[in-house]
């Protein structure tokens with residue numbers, strides 16, 4: 001049996017598990033029998049969905065509309081679906097598929113990665129340098145209302161063994177945190193500080209963009225309004241820089257299933273993030289390039305640690321401003337990496353992610369790679 005259906009039934013609170021082959025079981029549970037959908041299915045995280053016959057985007061969209069209940073339940077259960085083998089060639093094809101999963105695409109991006117727009121709703125996933133690791137995170141978890149779904153598409157697949165978009169079930173991470181650590185995070189709470197350069201300026205090597213790029217405006221009052229909407233405290237700095245201070249939940253419960261998931265940016269924004277990620281990357285892929293980037297990251301981290309915490313490009317502390325230790329974050333990182341799934345991209349792949357259940361990141365790469373993103 002490819003799909004583990006019993007946990008979903010329990011999570012959704014239905015009376016009886018949908019484990020039988022009798023189609024009435026499936027209908028009662030609000031699910032379509034997977035054998036009735038017109039695709040080949042495999043895997044757990046992500047669920048792989050491939051064409052049986054017709055690989056056109058039109059046929060896929062029609063199938064997704066006809067099996068809307070199955071799609072919704074499968075994405076809730078697995079947390080991510082990879083559409084593979086369909087004729088996806090351009091950003092428009094990708095956007096069509098994403099809209100079949102969730103039509104309410106957004107375009108306000110308040111994250112830290114530099115992102116260029118490709119269409120009104122599709123963006124290059126990240127313009128960060130290819131060696132830069134992106135730690136696992138749920139998209140915009142520090143915002144008041146993070147996106148429900150996130151979509152990626154490989155328009156140009158990177159070389160094998162690099163540039164993947166790993167994903168991780170953050171529901172499992174929340175459950176698997178070592179004894180006492182979950183309580184420590186709940187008691188301490190999470191506070192982020194981010195410093196953005198003035199329009200047209202760049203800060204240090206890890207300062208990612210200027211505040212007007214992030215807020216798409218040079219008007220202080222518009223920026224302040226957007227900050228209020230998201231719960232960020234804006235502090236204007238000398239030279240027109242902008243500091244954002246914000247607290248955020250440690251975990252969130254899924255709006256439909258009620259399941260709790262680790263849902264914060266502590267392991268992404270903390271000063272130790274780059275070194276912590278590269279130590280894991282070197283364990284997995286011990287290449288000379290990765291080792292030398294790790295050395296570079298350690299040197300850079302020493303320089304950053306010499307700065308006062310609130311003046312760093314980004315950093316995370318407990319809510320009272322005291323430091324979260326490297327060891328506490330390492331323990332979280334270990335659980336995340338134990339649950340992380342790394343699959344190679346194939347050209348035309350589309351990955352749909354439930355942003356309240358599953359996180360994403362990026363492995364370093366060299367050479368061509370073009371991954372685009374949209375969210376809803």
Ligand SMILES: [Fe+2]
Nearest residue numbers: 137138139360
């Ligand atoms: Fe992201």
